[in-house]
Amino acid sequence: MSSPLVVLFLSLLLGVQPITTDLYLPALPAITEGFGASMAQAQLTLSGLLLAFGISQLVWGPISDRFGRRPVLLVGLGAYVLSAIGSAFASSMELLILWRIVQGTAMGAAVMCARALVRDLYAPEAGARAMSKGLSGLGVIACLSTPLGGLVSDLFGWRMALLLLALFGAVTLGLVVMRFEETVRQPNPRALAPAILLRTWGGILRHPTFWAFALLATMTYGGLFTFLAASSFVFIKLMGLSKTVYGALMFSMSGAYLIGTVLCRRLLKRYGVHRTVAIGGAFSLVGGTVLGVLALAGVFSVWAIMVPVYLFMLGHGIHQPCGQSGAVGPFPQAAGAASALSGFLMMLSAFGMGHWLGISMDGSVFPLTNGIWFWGVMTAAVAWGLVWRVRPSQTAS
Numbered sequence: 001m002s003s004p005l006v007v008l009f010l011s012l013l014l015g016v017q018p019i020t021t022d023l024y025l026p027a028l029p030a031i032t033e034g035f036g037a038s039m040a041q042a043q044l045t046l047s048g049l050l051l052a053f054g055i056s057q058l059v060w061g062p063i064s065d066r067f068g069r070r071p072v073l074l075v076g077l078g079a080y081v082l083s084a085i086g087s088a089f090a091s092s093m094e095l096l097i098l099w100r101i102v103q104g105t106a107m108g109a110a111v112m113c114a115r116a117l118v119r120d121l122y123a124p125e126a127g128a129r130a131m132s133k134g135l136s137g138l139g140v141i142a143c144l145s146t147p148l149g150g151l152v153s154d155l156f157g158w159r160m161a162l163l164l165l166a167l168f169g170a171v172t173l174g175l176v177v178m179r180f181e182e183t184v185r186q187p188n189p190r191a192l193a194p195a196i197l198l199r200t201w202g203g204i205l206r207h208p209t210f211w212a213f214a215l216l217a218t219m220t221y222g223g224l225f226t227f228l229a230a231s232s233f234v235f236i237k238l239m240g241l242s243k244t245v246y247g248a249l250m251f252s253m254s255g256a257y258l259i260g261t262v263l264c265r266r267l268l269k270r271y272g273v274h275r276t277v278a279i280g281g282a283f284s285l286v287g288g289t290v291l292g293v294l295a296l297a298g299v300f301s302v303w304a305i306m307v308p309v310y311l312f313m314l315g316h317g318i319h320q321p322c323g324q325s326g327a328v329g330p331f332p333q334a335a336g337a338a339s340a341l342s343g344f345l346m347m348l349s350a351f352g353m354g355h356w357l358g359i360s361m362d363g364s365v366f367p368l369t370n371g372i373w374f375w376g377v378m379t380a381a382v383a384w385g386l387v388w389r390v391r392p393s394q395t396a397s
Contacts (some may be wrong), residue, residue, distance in 0.1 A: 001181050003077030005267040006130070008119065010138020012172045013073070013114035016080070016107050017053075018142035019168055021046060022250065023230045026150035026243040027158035034158075035093040040358035041339035044097050046229055047354025049104035055345025056108035059321075060201075061116070061340025066191035068184045069120070069336075070176070076109020077173035084166035088159045092330040103165075110172070112339050119328040119335035120183035127329060127332030128273060132321035134263045138291065139258030139317070143251050150247030182201050188210060188333065200334045204341055209330050212386040216277065217323030218349050219382050220284060220316045225350040227253070227309060230368040238363065239302060248304060256310040260317015273322055274388055280318030281383030288376020305365065312376055 024031070024045075032042040064072040083103035090096035114134065152161045175184075190196045204210050235249065237242045262284075267276040291308035295356045297304065327342040328335045359368045 001085075001179070001183075005179060006117075007133045007137065008136025010114050010118070010130070012175065013110045014134050015141035016110045016139040016169070016172065018254075019051070019137060019145045020103065020165060021228055022142055022254075023149035023164060024153075024158065024161055025154040025228060025250070026236070026246055027161050028232050031093075031096070031234050035096070037093040041093050041097065042378070043229060043354045043358035045093075045100050046360070047351045049100040050347045050354070052101040052104035053111070053353035054344040055110045056105040056350070057112040057338075057340035057343040057347075058108045060112045061336035061338075062191050062197055063181065063336075064109075064113055064116060065184070065336040066332060068182045068187055069117055070180055070182045072109050073113050073176050073180065074173070076106050076113075077169055077176060079106035079108070079216075079290065080168050081169040081300050084162065084169055088162040088166065106323075106378055107327075108343065112336065114345055115324050115328060115339035116335040117183040117344070119332060119339075120185070120326055123323075123329075128281070128321050129265055129268055131325040132261045132268070134260040135317070135321050135324075136258055139254055139261055142254035142372075143258060146250030146254070147244070147247035150243035152342035154243050160258055175237055191337075197337075200337050201341065204331060204334065204338050207330055208386075209390045210327050210338060210342070211328030212382070212390045213323045213347050215382045216319050217327065217342060217380065218345045218386055219254070219375055219379040220280075220319040220323070221346045221354055222349045222379070223288065223312055223372045223379065224316055224369060225353055226343050226357070226371035226375060229354055230361060230371070232303070233361060234365055234368050235302070238365065241302070249302070253309055253313055255328035259312040259318045261321060262317075263314065264318040264321050266319065268322075273326065275362060276318060277322050277383045277387045280315040281380040282381070283311050283315030283318070284376045285380035286376075287313075287315065288373040288379075289383065290377075291369050292373030294387040295365055298366055305369070309372070310374060315376075319383070324389075 005283055028042055060072055060076065064086070080103060083099050083106055084097040087096055087103060118131050122130050122355065151159045154162060231250070232246060235246045236243065264276060267279060287308045287310070290311070291305065294304045294308070327337040331338040359365055359370070
């Protein structure tokens with residue numbers, strides 16, 4: 001496949017995640033009210049999806065190492081389309097949660113294969129640059145998702161917004177069928193053998209480079225998830241903004257992330273991975289801290305939230321390409337398994353944060369602001385501590 005085609009596939013496959021989470025956010029308060037559901041149930045439509053997304057990657061990863069990325073993509077994207085249709089026509093909150101869990105399981109195949117194919121095709125530092133291009137495409141998709149979701153929800157209702165996910169999945173599936181070429185040169189026939197699988201996972205989990213970069217991706221994603229899960233209730237329910245205005249704010253947030261991915265590529269060329277990650281850590285820490293301090297000082301305006309979030313998202317745009325590619329870099333023969341474990345850690349943190357938000361959201365901004373502050377501090381600690389001590393090009397023992 002040509003480099004532009006690889007970047008297109010990376011953008012679409014990675015973009016499955018933000019469009020699945022972001023498109024329905026403007027409609028989440030209306031869905032909750034329409035079903036007469038609790039706040040905890042509403043959060044479960046997001047955190048349950050992401051937990052299934054994380055766990056499923058532990059299965060998809062070794063399967064893709066054994067049979068290749070293409071078969072996994074075909075099965076996963078097919079299931080994604082069906083579950084998206086089921087979500088759109090759910091008759092209760094319980095059914096919606098169930099279909100979203102199935103959708104998260106299917107989504108795991110697409111995102112896991114995207115991360116793994118970067119290692120199939122590129123060396124670690126080149127992989128970080130390729131991943132940043134794919135994540136720039138993800139940023140464009142994320143920019144459009146929430147405004148589009150808000151507009152469609154206002155005009156046609158939340159069910160139509162969820163049905164758009166089926167359309168996106170069908171288009172991506174069609175492109176995979178027509179243009180995707182297998183990237184696994186030598187499938188591992190023993191990848192699914194229990195003893196081999198345990199040995200592979202054990203080797204990955206003992207590797208310091210994996211933990212440094214996987215935790216970097218996990219910590220910064222925790223901050224993003226906190227904003228995604230809590231922002232619609234803060235801006236729409238608490239501050240009284242319309243869905244369209246909320247969509248515009250999310251568009252601008254995604255734009256900051258997109259700028260961060262472009263900045264990442266430039267910093268990588270000039271400074272290398274370690275200093276690039278360190279610079280990103282400064283954005284994460286400053287953004288989270290300013291957000292938390294302003295809230296404690298009683299400053300609750302829209303821009304008192306959004307400006308620090310922009311800083312945090314600049315850091316997020318730097319950390320995700322480096323973290324996702326760095327975590328799989330030492331494992332060319334087990335990229336699927338390494339990608340799966342990295343993705344599982346990210347989604348495990350998201351599920352835990354979603355549960356905490358479900359019981360902590362009290363009609364104030366503090367769960368959102370304190371949550372992002374916490375993740376900003378943790379991201380900087382990993383960037384300046386663990387990542388600085390390892391070499392991303394280190395090979396697995």
